[in-house]
Amino acid sequence: MTEKLKYERRIIAFIDILGFKEIVKKSESDTSKIELLYSVLEYLKNWEKPDNWNLKFVEIEEDAQKKGLKYFDISTKTNTTAFSDSIVVSVKIENDINEMTSTLICNLAYIGSMLMEKGILFRGGLTIGNIIHKDNGTVFGQGLIEAYLLELKSAKFPRIVLSDKLIKELNYPIERKINRYPYHQYLKRFEDGCVGFHQMIYYQVIDSCPYFTKDDKILSLENIRKTIINGLDSSFEQSEVFEKYKWLKVQYNDLIILSDFDCDNKTHENIKVKIREVREDHNIHFSQVD
Template identity: 25%
Template sequence: MPTRKKLPQYERRVVAFIDILGFKNFLGKGGDASFNTIYNALAELQDRFAKPMQGWSTGAKKALNINTQALQVSDCLIISRLAEEKGGVQSMLFDCAYAIHTLIRHGFLCRGAIKVGEMYHNGNMLFGEAYVRAYLAEESERLPIIKFDSELFDLARQYPAPSNEGFGSWEENFVRQNCKQLMTDTYYLDYFTDYDDRFGPGEGEASVHYHALRQIIVNGLALGKNASPYEKFRWAADQFNLSANRFQLPPI
């Protein structure tokens, strides 16, 4: 009898499900300008996430428990990593922040959720309860944020990067720096203040970037109070105003 091929199994993974807001309405505009904006935004995300493990040797991936997978389909980006990856939480939050700020530069906000649990993800094939929970959490969220549960901080402490071995509490505090509490045990990436820390060379560069964010919010509010997205843009405006002076920008 032929030998039956051994099937893979579920893994405990951290998965982020990210949705680009306003994507469908933007598609409806048609024309070259709309196409170019969408294409350039998605192409930049593809360049970043198409080969997420490129540059790592087999030995390094095994030693650090690295098995990052990413898939971009239409207006959705899905990223997952092994929960036991050393420094994996720090890397996941950086990846999500990168997606947020890339989309801001192209004129979009996004919304997403990060969950931990059983999942299979290899290339274009993914399934599992962690993915379903991330998808449903994103779908039910009204605010333009990427949110996650406090257990992510526990993972950061438990599996710090090799350079922080033995200092898990330091790594936990480090990843907390650019996160804000939404409610009990629920946090989100505070993209209104983190650009200097994660990407910008200084506040001058950050001011340019946050000017683009300001314009997205202003355009959203211009739709009027009766428009369905108004609430999320009003919330974003309030958050923006908390740090507008830091970047020498007028409040909304």
């Protein structure tokens, strides 16, 4: 007899690549876009391997180290399905939901940063609910529908937003420092009321990580800076696209990225170059004032 199917309560992320159709259209005449699409889709497909959802990006967090890293391991509880321009990730809830959400968010933030360096934006919804998610890619359930609708109706900008249902199960408000979890460094409440994180927050969170050198920071920041400026300058007649890049520009300029501590001057150097505004009376391209 086959095993009887039943829903599992899981943390669920639905993520969608923005502008996918436009990139496909351009790839008809630009072979570099074919290479880009292939590399991005292969990259996402590679995340279907459970071992990739490891502790690499959470083990550097003091909050995780104090609580015990073994409790943050989701590699044996995670299923991932990548299809077309979307990816679904779900984690079976077995340990503390705060610990499991921390590892999931740390990894999703890393994925977002890598995609943005390639010039790819994404948005998504993160919730908790009932779902069937198998290793062969079969996935369905009310939880998936809720994550999809959250991405479609609430995310709006290149970010992943959390459902109120999930937030209520997380450790908010924080009454003591000992109750803080790694995900607290990633999440913020945006001006429109949504709680979540954008694709660039990874760089701010791991700013003090020893394997993230000054040269690494400068290169990564330059890549995402170019992504935003190119997006701003190529979105004429596309106000909805322009608004997304304009929103990203604000988030980028708000990032706090510092160099290594200067022992002589006892200071940190802010190595992030801000994206300047255009002066309408002189030009209309951000690249011209960069």
